[in-house]
Amino acid sequence: MTVCVVGLGYIGLPTAVMLASHGCEVVGVDKSDFVIENLRQETVVIEEPELAEITKECVMNGSFRPSKTPEEADAFIIAVPTPYHNDKEHSCDLTYVLQAAESILPYIKQGDTIILESTVAPRSTKEYLQPMFEKAGFEAGKDIYLAHCPERVLPGRILYELEHNDRIIGGITLECSKKAAKIYETFVKGELILTNARTAELSKCIENTYRDVNIALSNELAKICNELKIDCMDVIRMANRHPRVNLMTPAPGVGGHCLAIDPYFICAKAKTTSKLIRLARDINTSMPEYVEKHVRKILPNQNSKIAVLGLAYKGDIDDIRESPSIKVIGRLKKDYTIMMYDPHVRNQSTTTLEEAVRNADLILVLCDHKEFRTLNHKQLAEWMKQPILFDTKNFFDAQEGSGLTIINYGNLYQYLD
Numbered sequence: 461m462t463v464c465v466v467g468l469g470y471i472g473l474p475t476a477v478m479l480a481s482h483g484c485e486v487v488g489v490d491k492s493d494f495v496i497e498n499l500r501q502e503t504v505v506i507e508e509p510e511l512a513e514i515t516k517e518c519v520m521n522g523s524f525r526p527s528k529t530p531e532e533a534d535a536f537i538i539a540v541p542t543p544y545h546n547d548k549e550h551s552c553d554l555t556y557v558l559q560a561a562e563s564i565l566p567y568i569k570q571g572d573t574i575i576l577e578s579t580v581a582p583r584s585t586k587e588y589l590q591p592m593f594e595k596a597g598f599e600a601g602k603d604i605y606l607a608h609c610p611e612r613v614l615p616g617r618i619l620y621e622l623e624h625n626d627r628i629i630g631g632i633t634l635e636c637s638k639k640a641a642k643i644y645e646t647f648v649k650g651e652l653i654l655t656n657a658r659t660a661e662l663s664k665c666i667e668n669t670y671r672d673v674n675i676a677l678s679n680e681l682a683k684i685c686n687e688l689k690i691d692c693m694d695v696i697r698m699a700n701r702h703p704r705v706n707l708m709t710p711a712p713g714v715g716g717h718c719l720a721i722d723p724y725f726i727c728a729k730a731k732t733t734s735k736l737i738r739l740a741r742d743i744n745t746s747m748p749e750y751v752e753k754h755v756r757k758i759l760p761n762q763n764s765k766i767a768v769l770g771l772a773y774k775g776d777i778d779d780i781r782e783s784p785s786i787k788v789i790g791r792l793k794k795d796y797t798i799m800m801y802d803p804h805v806r807n808q809s810t811t812t813l814e815e816a817v818r819n820a821d822l823i824l825v826l827c828d829h830k831e832f833r834t835l836n837h838k839q840l841a842e843w844m845k846q847p848i849l850f851d852t853k854n855f856f857d858a859q860e861g862s863g864l865t866i867i868n869y870g871n872l873y874q875y876l877d
């Protein structure tokens with residue numbers, strides 16, 4: 461089977477090489493020269509376990525070919541970003557999806573399967589993609605097979621989850637679902653669940669919304685505990701001993717290209733009904749300001765130096781999209797000297813750990829990379845002017861005798877009395 465994958469980002473590339481390593485002949489298309497040139501030289505710029513190795517192997521054995529332009533194939537997979545519109549509603553912006561669909565139109569022939577993997581607002585496949593192909597003379601379910609099969613893999617575990625998660629296959633017709641399932645049969649060990657496109661679209665959006673709403677509950681609990689002078693991390697630990705309770709961990713906000721975006725797609729489509737979802741978004745987007753407010757209390761002198769640990773939107777990855785860390789830094793940088801350290805995200809603005817921490821008045825932890833867990837607190841305290849660490853991810857354990865004071869959401873109130 462020949463497959464053309466359009467979009468070689470965090471989802472498209474792993475999907476393309478997964479197909480290529482399971483017997484398909486894959487051409488991977490991206491409009492970025494940087495992405496294509498790197499891939500041709502067998503270099504992967506995305507940090508994800510095993511991705512570099514498997515990509516290199518597929519490029520070398522010819523099963524995966526990076527290209528700037530699409531080619532004829534039995535199946536086409538669209539995996540491009542779907543940001544939100546910069547309007548009040550944050551509705552789903554289909555620009556990249558429609559451009560990708562347009563780019564494959566000249567290569568489509570009778571009998572081809574076309575799959576949209578990008579997360580989209582409910583009804584988008586039927587209302588936007590189907591008419592585009594029908595205008596070109598291809599009736600979905602008869603001439604071509606069109607389906608929405610949302611990706612559901614967790615960054616940091618992408619290759620494992622691609623293979624083992626169940627997969628929702630939402631065809632425009634049942635025949636479309638069956639044809640799309642054939643593609644995923646090549647590598648998915650989980651169950652392939654056939655449904656229609658609109659159910660698949662909303663299922664995907666609500667999965668991320670479910671997580672976002674639950675995180676909002678914990679973020680709100682952190683604020684409540686702070687007000688009532690109760691350790692919120694203890695409360696979460698206790699409540700989670702109930703067999704049917706599983707509270708999430710409060711944090712400096714919700715980042716990434718998924719949880720921070722997809723809930724808006726539902727809100728924009730069901731404006732008056734989606735009240736809880738909207739409120740959860742507001743609570744989560746308020747967290748960077750909450751962190752800022754407390755940093756200002758801990759460090760009233762605005763000329764102080766802050767060492768920020770972690771720029772990525774979550775631990776052990778290099779992705780900074782919608783990162784709460786970037787938002788917190790944005791709020792503090794005009795009044796404080798900010799130095800940044802991130803072992804996964806390296807750019808012109810980051811420094812070494814020692815450069816960041818030396819003479820700092822505060823270490824502000826905004827991301828839970830595993831490298832941070834093994835830091836020597838005594839060494840950090842010796843480098844600092846004032847040995848205080850504010851752990852907004854609540855994952856540092858105090859090291860006895862280190863001299864480093866650790867503040868987290870659990871004990872924040874004790875230090876600000």
Ligand code: SAJ
Nearest residue numbers: 611612613614667668708709711714715716718719773774
């Ligand atoms: N976070 C918290 N508290 C927690 C857990 C997470 O504040 O207890 C924060 C993280 O720090 C991060 C954000 O939430 O900023 C999102 O991280 P995540 O690990 O929850 O999820 P993503 O965005 O990396 O991946 C999600 C996954 N969705 C679900 O688990 C329902 C993944 O399976 C999806 O494929 C992915 O979105 C996607 O692409 O849609």
